[in-house]
Amino acid sequence: MEDYPTNLLEFEKRFATEQACRQYFQKLRWPDGFQCPNCGNKKAWLTKRDLYHCENCGVQTSLLAGTIFQDTKKPLQLWFHAIWHITNQKYGANAPGLQRILGLGSYHTAWTWLHKLRRAMVRPGRDRLEGIIEVDDTFIGGKRTGKRGRGASGKELVVIATQKDGRKIGRIRLQRVPDASAESLENAVQKI
Numbered sequence: 634m635e636d637y638p639t640n641l642l643e644f645e646k647r648f649a650t651e652q653a654c655r656q657y658f659q660k661l662r663w664p665d666g667f668q669c670p671n672c673g674n675k676k677a678w679l680t681k682r683d684l685y686h687c688e689n690c691g692v693q694t695s696l697l698a699g700t701i702f703q704d705t706k707k708p709l710q711l712w713f714h715a716i717w718h719i720t721n722q723k724y725g726a727n728a729p730g731l732q733r734i735l736g737l738g739s740y741h742t743a744w745t746w747l748h749k750l751r752r753a754m755v756r757p758g759r760d761r762l763e764g765i766i767e768v769d770d771t772f773i774g775g776k777r778t779g780k781r782g783r784g785a786s787g788k789e790l791v792v793i794a795t796q797k798d799g800r801k802i803g804r805i806r807l808q809r810v811p812d813a814s815a816e817s818l819e820n821a822v823q824k825i
């Protein structure tokens with residue numbers, strides 16, 4: 634989406650209300666306007682429980698049904714905060730961090746959300762990245778803080794490829810590499 638915020642202040646402004654989040658998500662889900670999943674009709678009214686009631690067949694559809702947010706009892710706004718947090722952690726988000734930033738009562742919820750969102754960010758089938766790709770590398774894991782490049786023992790070197798999607802960050806791929814040699818890096822990037 635072109636109007637996705639590029640910094641925290643814009644994000645807070647843009648998604649200040651649950652209504653704003655729902656409107657944004659509605660545009661993502663139905664870019665050409667609502668369409669009934671049952672009969673394809675485009676006209677519906679919104680019920681008191683925020684369901685789309687198809688004027689043609691009467692089937693009621695929720696905005697979140699069939700998406701990763703289906704059956705959630707938490708506000709969409711909180712999910713949006715989770716996504717913002719995860720995509721803005723250079724060294725990767727973790728469950729305790731997510732729990733703290735969202736004020737979630739349960740560690741298990743934070744863990745589940747993190748994994749659900751990670752799975753959604755790397756789609757199964759892995760169609761390759763396209764367009765403008767930014768590549769970076771980082772060390773993950775290990776107890777000691779190592780130097781960049783060779784010799785940071787106990788750490789895994791990982792190449793991060795990010796597909797630029799206008800001004801925002803699009804899809805992301807991670808690929809483990811044995812070392813920081815040009816050959817290894819090139820190999821990894823080929824697979825991404």
Ligand SMILES: [Zn+2]
Pocket residue numbers: 669670671672673674687688689690691692
């Ligand atoms: Zn219908």
